[in-house]
Amino acid sequence: MEFSHIPIMLNECLEGLAIRPDGLYLDGTAGGAGHSREIAKRLEGGRLYAMDQDPDAIEAATARLSGLPATVIQGNFRNAKALLTQRGVDHLDGALLDLGVSSHQLDDRERGFSYLGDAPLDMRMSQSGPTAADLVNSLDRDALARILREYGEEPYAWQVAGKIVTARAKAPIATTGQLAEIVAAAMPPAVRRKDKNPARRSFQAIRIAVNGELDALSEGLDGIFDLLAPGGRFCIITFHSLEDRLVKQRFRRWCTACTCPPEFPVCVCGGVAKAKQITHKPLQADGREQQENRRSRSAKLRIIEKL
Secondary structure, X not given: OOOXXXXXXXXXXXXXXXXXXXXXXXXXXXOOOHHHHHHHHOOOOOEEEEEEOOHHHHHHHHHHOOOOOEEEEEOOXXXXXXXXXXXXXOOEXXXXXXXXXXXXXXXXXXXXXXOOOOOEOOOOOOOOOOOHHHHHHHOOHHHHHXXXXXXXXXXXXXXXXXXXXXXXXXXXXXXXXXXXXXXXXXXXXXXXXXXXXXXXXXXXXXXXXXXXXXXXXXXXXXXXXXXXXXXXXXXEEEOOHHHHHHHHHHHHHHOOOOOOOOOOOOOOOOOOOOEEEOOOOOEOOOHHHHHHOHHHOOOEEEEEEEO
C-alpha cells in the first residue's frame, strides 16, 4: 500500500518556520514527506533532516526526497537530539512536529490502528516492540482503566476495562474488530445510539500507551528545543487535548521570564524568557482544508521562536 499523508496546514507551517535557504531544519515526523519535501525544496546550501520511526514512512520519504538537500533518519523524535548530534548537527534553524497517527497508518487496516473493519490488533508506529494485543491481554483492570481514563478521557473507562478482562478470560483479544465490539458493549445503550464510533476514545488511549506518545513528546520537546539556535522556530501540530495541553504548557514555560509566585510584589527570581510566542492562539485549518481533509478538523498549530 502506497504511503499517503496529506500535509496539514502546509502553508502555515512553511511560513511559521521562516525558512532560510542556508538553514538546517528538522521534520521529526516525516510521514509521507509532504511537509518535508516542501521544506527541502526551499533550501539552497541548507539541509533538512527528515525523521520517522515507521519503516514504511522511511521508505516513502527516501523516495520522495531523492535529489533534494535532505537526509532521512529512522528513529523516534524523542531521540532527535542524540540522533542529530551523532551526525555532527550542533544546531537547528527550525523544527516541525506533526503529531498523532498518519493517514497511511489509519488507512492501512493491517496496521491495526483503526476501529473500522477487522485486522490484527497492532498499533505500533515503529512496527517493533509490544503490540496493542499484548497490552489489552496482559494488564489488569486497574491499569487498563487508568490508560483509558488518562489517555482517552473515556468516561466509561472502568466499565470498558471490565469488559476487556471478562472477554479475554474466554479467549485472547486478537483483532481490532473484537476490541471495538467489546468497547461498544460496555457503553450504555443511549451512548451507543448517540456515538457512531464509541470505540474512538479507547483506541486513541491504547495507541498512545503502546507507542509511549506523551513521554516521547515531552522528551522530544526538550531535546529539539535545546538544539534550536537563537531565532530558530519550533512548529507543532497537535490533534487532541492531551498533546495540545503538553505543548501549550511547555511553550508557555519557555516564553515566561518571571517564575515568582503571583503574590510577590516584585520579581526576585531574575528569570529570562527562552522563547517568544509567534502564535498566541493556535492556528487551525481553514474551512476549505477542513472540507477537503477531515483529519485537519482537530489540528492545532502552535509556533514559538527561540531567543
